[in-house]
Amino acid sequence: MTTLIINNKKFELDLQGHETLLEVLRDHLGMTGTKTACEEAECGACTVIINGKAVLSCITLACDVEGEEITTIEGLADGDNLHLIQQAFLDKGAVQCGFCIPGMILSSKALLDTNLKPTKEEIIYALDGHICRCSGYQKIIEAVEHAGELINKSKE
Amino acid sequence: MLLHPFTLYRPETLKEALNLFSSLEDAQILAGGTFLINRLKVLRKKGLKTPRNIISLRKIQEINGITEDKNTIHIGAMTTISEIYGSAILKESLSVLPCACKNLGTTTIRNMATLGGNLTCRYTWTEMPCVLSALDAKLTFQGKDLQKEVIPVNEFFKAQAKTDKILTHISLRKEKNTKAIYKRIPKRAEVDIPLLAVCMKAEKDKKIFKKTRVAINNTTQFVQRDTALEDFLNSTKLEKNTAKDCLKHLTAEIYDTKSDDYKKHIFRVTIKNMVQELMESQ
Numbered sequence: 001m002t003t004l005i006i007n008n009k010k011f012e013l014d015l016q017g018h019e020t021l022l023e024v025l026r027d028h029l030g031m032t033g034t035k036t037a038c039e040e041a042e043c044g045a046c047t048v049i050i051n052g053k054a055v056l057s058c059i060t061l062a063c064d065v066e067g068e069e070i071t072t073i074e075g076l077a078d079g080d081n082l083h084l085i086q087q088a089f090l091d092k093g094a095v096q097c098g099f100c101i102p103g104m105i106l107s108s109k110a111l112l113d114t115n116l117k118p119t120k121e122e123i124i125y126a127l128d129g130h131i132c133r134c135s136g137y138q139k140i141i142e143a144v145e146h147a148g149e150l151i152n153k154s155k156e
Numbered sequence: 157m158l159l160h161p162f163t164l165y166r167p168e169t170l171k172e173a174l175n176l177f178s179s180l181e182d183a184q185i186l187a188g189g190t191f192l193i194n195r196l197k198v199l200r201k202k203g204l205k206t207p208r209n210i211i212s213l214r215k216i217q218e219i220n221g222i223t224e225d226k227n228t229i230h231i232g233a234m235t236t237i238s239e240i241y242g243s244a245i246l247k248e249s250l251s252v253l254p255c256a257c258k259n260l261g262t263t264t265i266r267n268m269a270t271l272g273g274n275l276t277c278r279y280t281w282t283e284m285p286c287v288l289s290a291l292d293a294k295l296t297f298q299g300k301d302l303q304k305e306v307i308p309v310n311e312f313f314k315a316q317a318k319t320d321k322i323l324t325h326i327s328l329r330k331e332k333n334t335k336a337i338y339k340r341i342p343k344r345a346e347v348d349i350p351l352l353a354v355c356m357k358a359e360k361d362k363k364i365f366k367k368t369r370v371a372i373n374n375t376t377q378f379v380q381r382d383t384a385l386e387d388f389l390n391s392t393k394l395e396k397n398t399a400k401d402c403l404k405h406l407t408a409e410i411y412d413t414k415s416d417d418y419k420k421h422i423f424r425v426t427i428k429n430m431v432q433e434l435m436e437s438q
Contacts, residue, residue: 017164017210020193023157040194041160044264052265053238059193060268063164064186064212107263129262 002066006031007075013062021057021065022046022116025072033073033102045049047103049074054126073102076109084154085109089140090145096134104130108144116148159196160206168215170298174322176211178300183209185271186321187234190265219272219324222246227330233323234273237261240271250260250328252336252355257289259340272323275312281349281375285313287338288369289353289379293328297321313378333357334367335437337430341422352423356430358389365389365434370427376413382406389431399432 002015006029013028018146022039025031038059042156045057049071076083080092083103093100104127111118111126118126123144132140165180167173177183184207186192192210199206213219213234220234224284240246242259246410260266260274260283274284290337293309296305299321306327307315336357353373358365368389370382388405392398403424411423 016161018157018159018161020158023369041190041265042195044262046262053262055267056264057157059189061164061186061189061193061210061212064166064214066166089387128262 003061003062004070005068006068006070007068007072009089010026010053010077015062017061017063018064019062021048021060021062021070024062026056029052031072031074035099035102037099042131043100044103044107044127045100047106047130049106049110049112052113054107056128058127070111071106073106080155083109084150085112085144088150089143092143094136094139094143096136100134104140105133108147109142112148112151116152118144118148120145158200160200161318162210163207164210165209166215167211167213170216170218170322171302173211173213173216174298174300174302175246175337176209178320180209180211183211185276186212186214187276188268190234190261190269191273191277191279198343200290213272214323217341219322224249224330226410228327230325231271231328233276233325234270235272236270237269237274238263241266248289249330249332250336252290252338252357253287253328255339256283256340256341256355259342260284271326276317276323277310277315278313278378280378281373283340283350283353284372285309285379286353286371286373287355288326288328289381290338290357290369291328291331292369293326295323296325296327298324305358310379310381316408320364331357334432337433339426339430341426352419352426354423354426354430356427356434360394360434360435360437363394364392365394372410373421374410374419374423375414380410382410385427394435398435399428402431403428 004011034116035045037043041056041059045098046056047054048057050065051068085108089095109129121142161176165176196206206342221232222245223230224245231377237257239261241254246254274282290307295307295312297305310399334357338355342348343351355371358368370385370429372380374384385405
């Protein structure tokens with residue numbers, strides 16, 4: 001059995017070595033917030049956070065991250081209360097079709113966890129692995145800036 | 157299912173990994189996964205054979221991280237590109253290496269890709285070999301007997317790939333009086349793989365360059381040093397026209413890779429600008 005720690009919960013799973021984390025999240029655990037898109041590390045839709053770093057679950061073997069801290073989009077909200085980054089994306093109208101947004105939000109979280117006042121350049125750099133086919137990048141950047149402000153305020 | 161079934165091994169020590177590597181048939185090493193996992197997907201899609209055993213080095217602490225002694229910096233093969241980009245040790249002593257890591261792939265790729273993987277995948281267009289060649293990096297491999305074999309990075313790319321040893325460390329001499337520059341020309345977006353890249357290093361002593369290194373990544377062949385250009389720069393008094401004159405001393409076959417005129421032109425412009433920048437920087 002393989003023990004995965006996802007969103008602070010332990011999951012005991014009967015996995016095979018070749019299964020990617022993306023497949024395990026979606027097919028074994030029903031966590032479909034992590035999106036399947038290019039499946040070749042190009043688009044960022046499958047991004048999750050492992051040990052504080054935004055990484056791609058389509059090229060991560062699930063068994064290889066046994067025991068490590070995995071965060072998916074499902075781990076952000078607290079019941080019906082959205083995470084402040086999710087709220088900021090809504091406030092700024094950053095979501096169009098929404099398919100790229102879970103990955104965008106997780107990369108934003110990895111950035112804001114270490115830097116609550118990123119510059120525009122730092123945000124673009126942190127999100128450079130994400131493709132939004134609705135091309136709504138400007139609103140997304142504004143949302144990340146706004147999220148930093150919201151988190152800062154919440155700490156006052 | 158994205159991948160053909162295989163057995164995944166996760167050794168915790170280098171010795172354990174080397175034993176597995178020598179005893180398992182049809183085994184491949186997994187570092188960051190950014191090349192290998194994608195390649196396995198492509199092989200599966202094409203109906204081609206994929207390895208039966210994969211040995212992940214992820215848990216092996218002894219080949220991870222950046223350390224230094226008096227004159228040398230040692231980078232574990234499993235150190236990620238993000239870790240190199242953020243390394244205070246490297247920014248202090250060999251800043252060209254973190255600079256070169258800045259735009260390698262995307263943030264998510266940099267968080268996964270390792271320096272060892274970037275070298276041992278042996279794709280011609282990867283970026284680290286060019287920088288490491290200019291910095292005279294040495295690669296340490298270990299086999300089952302744990303004996304170390306140290307190879308200069310340029311020799312590594314001239315020889316056949318090692319199939320029985322694991323790259324453990326990359327060692328670099330600290331450079332105190334030298335200046336190094338890395339330039340990459342991407343195809344379109346900044347995150348693209350480069351069309352070409354050049355790393356140049358020199359020590360400027362009054363009006364001459366010493367110990368100049370010019371490493372060229374033409375992306376169709378493994379990294380090459382332009383020794384004719386290096387010799388010219390090492391033997392010429394630096395003057396107003398040196399950056400322009402040096403273009404007469406390029407080794408043509410390195411740049412003439414049946415590529416279009418645009419690429420050849422960009423090489424010349426890049427080299428001229430880099431020599432000028434080196435002349436003005438110290």
